[in-house]
Amino acid sequence: MPAIGTGRSCVQCNDAKRRCDRNTPACRLCRRKNLDCVYPLLKPSNFVPITTTEEEYRPSDSDVLDLEDSSVEQLMSEALPDPTSDFVNVTALSLVPDPYAAWFAAPETFLVDHTPMPLPPNFKIRDLESFVAQVDTWLRDWVATGSNTFIHAHLYGDCFPSCLQVSFTTFSAYINRTPTNCKMVLQVVNDQATLLVSGSNTSGSVLKDLALIHALLVYQMIGLFDGDIRSRHLAELRVPFVSALLQRTLEKASETLIRQIEVEQLSIFPFDPVSPKELSWRSWIVSESLRRTWLITQGVIASYEGLKQGWAPCNGDVKFTTREGLWSADSAPQWARMCAERDVRFIGRFHAECLFEVAPEEVDVFAKVMLETVFGKEISVSWQLEAKK
Numbered sequence: 001m002p003a004i005g006t007g008r009s010c011v012q013c014n015d016a017k018r019r020c021d022r023n024t025p026a027c028r029l030c031r032r033k034n035l036d037c038v039y040p041l042l043k044p045s046n047f048v049p050i051t052t053t054e055e056e057y058r059p060s061d062s063d064v065l066d067l068e069d070s071s072v073e074q075l076m077s078e079a080l081p082d083p084t085s086d087f088v089n090v091t092a093l094s095l096v097p098d099p100y101a102a103w104f105a106a107p108e109t110f111l112v113d114h115t116p117m118p119l120p121p122n123f124k125i126r127d128l129e130s131f132v133a134q135v136d137t138w139l140r141d142w143v144a145t146g147s148n149t150f151i152h153a154h155l156y157g158d159c160f161p162s163c164l165q166v167s168f169t170t171f172s173a174y175i176n177r178t179p180t181n182c183k184m185v186l187q188v189v190n191d192q193a194t195l196l197v198s199g200s201n202t203s204g205s206v207l208k209d210l211a212l213i214h215a216l217l218v219y220q221m222i223g224l225f226d227g228d229i230r231s232r233h234l235a236e237l238r239v240p241f242v243s244a245l246l247q248r249t250l251e252k253a254s255e256t257l258i259r260q261i262e263v264e265q266l267s268i269f270p271f272d273p274v275s276p277k278e279l280s281w282r283s284w285i286v287s288e289s290l291r292r293t294w295l296i297t298q299g300v301i302a303s304y305e306g307l308k309q310g311w312a313p314c315n316g317d318v319k320f321t322t323r324e325g326l327w328s329a330d331s332a333p334q335w336a337r338m339c340a341e342r343d344v345r346f347i348g349r350f351h352a353e354c355l356f357e358v359a360p361e362e363v364d365v366f367a368k369v370m371l372e373t374v375f376g377k378e379i380s381v382s383w384q385l386e387a388k389k
Contacts, residue, residue: 011038103346104287104321107254112247112316115350120376125310128303131373132225135296139218143172149366150292151214152285152327161211166192167218174222186222186231193219193234197241206256209249210290216242217297224304239301243315246294250318253290281332288327291320292366295349299373317348322355322367349374360384 010027012035013020020027022039030037103109120127138148147153156164170188177185196216220242223235298315305312321327322345329335338344345355345363349370355363356371360383363371372380 009039011040012036103344104284105254109319109346110250110254110291112250112318113348113350114314114316117314117317117350117374120372120374120379122376122378125307127373127377128306130377131299131369132221132303132307134369135300136221136225138296139171139221140175143168143175149327149364149369150289150296152289153330154282154285155289156207156211161208161215163196163215164211167215171218171222186226186228189219189222190231190234193223193238197238206249206253206290207286209245209252210286210293213242213245213249213293213297216245217293217300220297220300224300242297243301246297249290250294253287275332277336278332281329281335284321284335288321291318294318295320295370317350319346319348320367320370321346322352322363324362324364327364327366356383360387 009020009022010030012030013027018029020029024037024039026037029035138150141148142151145153147155160168170185170192173185174189193216196212196219216238220235220238223231223238226232295318302312302315323338323342326335326338326344329338345358345367347354349367352367352371353375355367356375356379360368368380368384
C-alpha cells in the first residue's frame, strides 16, 4: 500500500516530466528505480490548538504547524524524511506536538487501499474457515476478559455502551446455548440485530459508531455461520448496511477523531482533564480499534462469500499498527515511550511483506494473523520457525 499521498509531484518525476503517484515516503517509480524521492517543501504554518482543559492548550508558535493554512499531506511529507523506509517512523515526527499524533490521525491514513491482491500461495478453502474460527475465538476472549486483539481493554472504559451490553450478553448466551434453548437464543440475535439496523443513528461520535459496529459484528458472526437458514438470510441482508457503516465511520474518524475524544472526555470527567499525551493515547486506541475492526469485519464478510460461492471480491485494506507491545501498553506514558523509542511499523497488510524481515517477537498477534491471511500460512509459519533456529 502507498504510504501517504502528497499534493505535488516529486522532484525526480517533475524533472523527467513523468506522471507521479505522489505517495510518500517514496513514489512508485522512484522506489522501483531506487532513486531518492524528494518532494518540494510547501509553506510552513502552525497547528490549530486543541482544548484539553478549561483553559485552552496553546503550543508555542515555534514548534507547531497550522492545519488551516496547510494540508495534512504537507505536514506528513515534512515529518517523514526517510524515503526508503517501509514504515512510518514515529521518531521522525518530532515536529508534531503530542496531541495531534499525525502518524495515525491524518486523514490519508484512513484511506482504503483497493490494490488487487492474488490469493495466498497454496490457498485452500479451509483457510477461510480457520480465519472465521480465529475471529470466533477472539470474540470469546472478549466475553471472558473484556478485550481482545481488536477491542482494546481501554476502548470503552467505564462507559459500556448499551448496544454492546446487549450483544455481550447475547453472545454469552449463544456460546452457552443448549439444544432446548437454541431457537430462543437465535431469535434474540435476529431481533436485536434488526433493532440496531432499523433504529441506528450513525450521526454520533466515532466511538459510538464503533460500538454499533462491534455489536453488529457479533450478530453477523452468529447469523452467517451458525447454520440456521433464517438467521443466515437476515445476516446477508445486513451486509450492505454494515459495510456502509464501516466506511462512514472511517471517513468520520479521519476528520473528527481527536477533537471528539477530547470533548467526550471533558463532558464525562470535567474536573480531571487529560494531558495531551493521554489524549493522543486515547485517540490512538479508538483509531487502532476501528482499523482492526474494519479488517476483521471485512474479512468475515469476504470469508462468508468465499465459502458460499467459491470466490469473493477483495474489500480493500487499511493501515494498522503492527509493533508488539503497543496494543498491550497499559498507560499513556508507556505507549508514548514505545512510540518514541521504536518504529511502530504502521502499515497495510497488502504490503506488509517487509515484516518478514524483522523478528517474529517484534510483531503482535493480530499482525501475524493478517500476514497469514495475505501471504499464506506456510510462509508465515516458516518465518516464525526460521527465527527460532
